[in-house]
Every structure is written in structure tokens, then in C-alpha cells.
Amino acid sequence: MRPVQKYGWLVYRKIDIERNQRFIELLLQAAEKREIKLSLVPFEELTWKISGKESPFTCGDQQYPDFMINRSVSPWLNELAEFSGIRAFNTSFAARIANDKRLTHAFFQKRGVPMADTAAISPEALSPDNRPDFPFVIKDPYGRGGTGVHFIHNEVDLLTFLSHGNNNELLVQPVSGSPGKDLRVYIVGNEIQGAVLRETSSSSELRANLSTGGTSRLYELNEAEKKQISIITNSMKIDFAGIDFLFKKDGTLLFNEMEDAVGCRSLYMNSSVDIADVFLEYVQKVLSDV
Structure with missing residues (x-):
């Protein structure tokens, strides 16, 4: 008996679709080669029925998925998929750990992975007694692709960073x-x-x-x-x-x-x-x- 064809959603945010177009095409081609039906679904066009008895995920007339490849950097979507019996890639646990640098470092530090001294901190607590010596690095815990990384060379850099009212949640590390x-x-x-x-x-x-x-x-x-x-x-x-x-x-x-x-x-x-x-x-x- 021929196996039932699996159907999945490839989820991207609209802002990321254009710059990832070639990789999206490669994913769709690889799925087609294996007779897996995979549809590109913009994150912004999804509807999540949190309550009621209807299917929790809808996107226009798209077929309900057996699995979801979520590349929209929204771990809660992986979690909601799993609540609904949909296999998410990555799993919700991996996505949640990966997309918050504080959780990532805390999780792997407990398992003995070597890493720089790292602290999760708010700007108000960023005092001379509670930060690395200059120069050091400030990161947005949710940043990706090199975004949200600030090289703090001296006190002037630090005051400039703080004056811009940046993220209230920070990750601080010495320079490697x-x-x-x-x-x-x-x-x-x-x-x-x-x-x-x-x-x-x-x-x-x-x-x-x-x-x-x-x-x-x-x-x-x-x-x-x-x-x-x-x-x-x-x-x-x-x-x-x-x-x-x-x-x-x-x-x-x-x-x-x-x-x-x-x-x-x-x-x-x-x-x-x-x-x-x-x-x-x-x-x-x-x-x-x-």
C-alpha cells in the first residue's frame, strides 16, 4: 500500500520571504522530490483559534497540516502546533531554548558546555560593579542574524547605548x-x-x-x-x-x-x-x- 502523502506548512514572516526566496525554493523542491506536499504560508496570514472546537490553525483555504516547518522565529507557534498534534520542526522545546539567548546559555552551561561569562541583566543594574571590564558586549536576548549586538569600548559607548532607551532585557558578555x-x-x-x-x-x-x-x-x-x-x-x-x-x-x-x-x-x-x-x-x- 502506498503511504499517505504528508502535507506541511513552511512558515515565514513576510519580511523574510523575499530575502530567503532561493532557500525557500530549495526546500519546496526537496519536498516535491519526496512527494511531500509543502506550502509556503506567511506568518501574518495565519489565524489561531485558541478556543472552541474548530481546527486551531487556518490560513485561507489551505489544507490543515500534518507538520509545520516554522522559520518565523515564534516558538509559541511550535508549541501551539504540538498542542494540536502537529509535528513542528524544530520541536517547541528546541525553538524556545534557541530563540532566547538567556535560556540557551543557562541550558548548555548546566551541561558543561564552555562559554564566556554571561549575565542576563536590565539597564538599571548595569553598574561598574555589575558588568565586565571594558570592552564588553551587550546583546538583545532575542536578536538573530547578528542584530542587537553592541560593542561597548568605553564609558562613552555605554552612556550612548543607555541614552537610546534600548531593550530593557540585556545579555552582557566580555569580548572573546x-x-x-x-x-x-x-x-x-x-x-x-x-x-x-x-x-x-x-x-x-x-x-x-x-x-x-x-x-x-x-x-x-x-x-x-x-x-x-x-x-x-x-x-x-x-x-x-x-x-x-x-x-x-x-x-x-x-x-x-x-x-x-x-x-x-x-x-x-x-x-x-x-x-x-x-x-x-x-x-x-x-x-x-x-
Whole structure:
């Protein structure tokens, strides 16, 4: 008997659809190749029936989904899907942990993952006795893709930052041993699929994202680095994510963050890995086991 075709929603916010158009096409093509019906659904067009007996999710005349690939950076949507019996990629637990840097660091610190000294703090508590020495980094706990990162060189920078009335919820860290250089490791189904080293040539720029002018190249992980990554992958189910690391002065890795809706441009630029195809192969396997 031929298996029943699975139907899923690929959820993006409208602002992200245009700049992710090529990757969206790759995901849709990979699904079609496996006879999985996958529809692009703008986050803003979804309706959530919180109460009543009707189907909780609607989007025009779209068919009710068996699964959801949520790349809208809204973990509660993953949770609501799971409440309704819909398989969410990533799971709601992974999405919730990944999309709040405070939770990410707290979760992995308890599992012995090396990381910079990190504090969740409000601007009012950012006193000389309660912060790292200059220079240090202030981050938006909900920032992604290099957004919400502020390099604080001195008191003037700090006062300027505070005067702008920025986020009331902050993450504060010292500057790593090798600022402007990081490593992104791509994970599908808890397995390493590739790693990309990203660097910036600017002495004033901490972020090595391609969107901020960084360069990238494929990186070969050594056994010690793989073992360090395995602590993370053994601690939770990761359907598809990027794990970012900073470098200490001795070249060893420091955990930086986990990207739920990870950008994949640098991996396509530097390798033959079709991560969209790898991911949909994994999705197919998970759905066939349900």
C-alpha cells in the first residue's frame, strides 16, 4: 500500500520571504522530490483559534497540516502546533531554548558546555560593579542574524547605548579572545552536516555574519571540537539548527548561540552540501516513523 502523502506548512514572516526566496525554493523542491506536499504560508496570514472546537490553525483555504516547518522565529507557534498534534520542526522545546539567548546559555552551561561569562541583566543594574571590564558586549536576548549586538569600548559607548532607551532585557558578555571570528556548525537530526568559519576584516566589528560584510570558508572540525558539539546534540533533539561558537586565544571553542531559523548562504557558498535536501530527507524519515 502506498503511504499517505504528508502535507506541511513552511512558515515565514513576510519580511523574510523575499530575502530567503532561493532557500525557500530549495526546500519546496526537496519536498516535491519526496512527494511531500509543502506550502509556503506567511506568518501574518495565519489565524489561531485558541478556543472552541474548530481546527486551531487556518490560513485561507489551505489544507490543515500534518507538520509545520516554522522559520518565523515564534516558538509559541511550535508549541501551539504540538498542542494540536502537529509535528513542528524544530520541536517547541528546541525553538524556545534557541530563540532566547538567556535560556540557551543557562541550558548548555548546566551541561558543561564552555562559554564566556554571561549575565542576563536590565539597564538599571548595569553598574561598574555589575558588568565586565571594558570592552564588553551587550546583546538583545532575542536578536538573530547578528542584530542587537553592541560593542561597548568605553564609558562613552555605554552612556550612548543607555541614552537610546534600548531593550530593557540585556545579555552582557566580555569580548572573546578572537573578536570578529566565529564558527557556525550546521546540525540536522542531531548530526553535523558541515561547519563554516566566518571572519570580519574590521577591527571595530565583532559580528562575522555575511550580512555585515564578513567572509567565510569551509572549516574542518577536529575531534575535540566534535566532542564538544556532541555535548550539545546529546542534550536535546535538534531537527535543523546552526550552532555558533567563538574562539578563545588558544583556538578552542566557546559556545555563542543557537540559531533556530538558521541562515545557510555561507554553507552553499563554500560546500556541495544541499542542506535543504538533507533536511527534507530527515523530515520524511521522521514523518514515516510517526
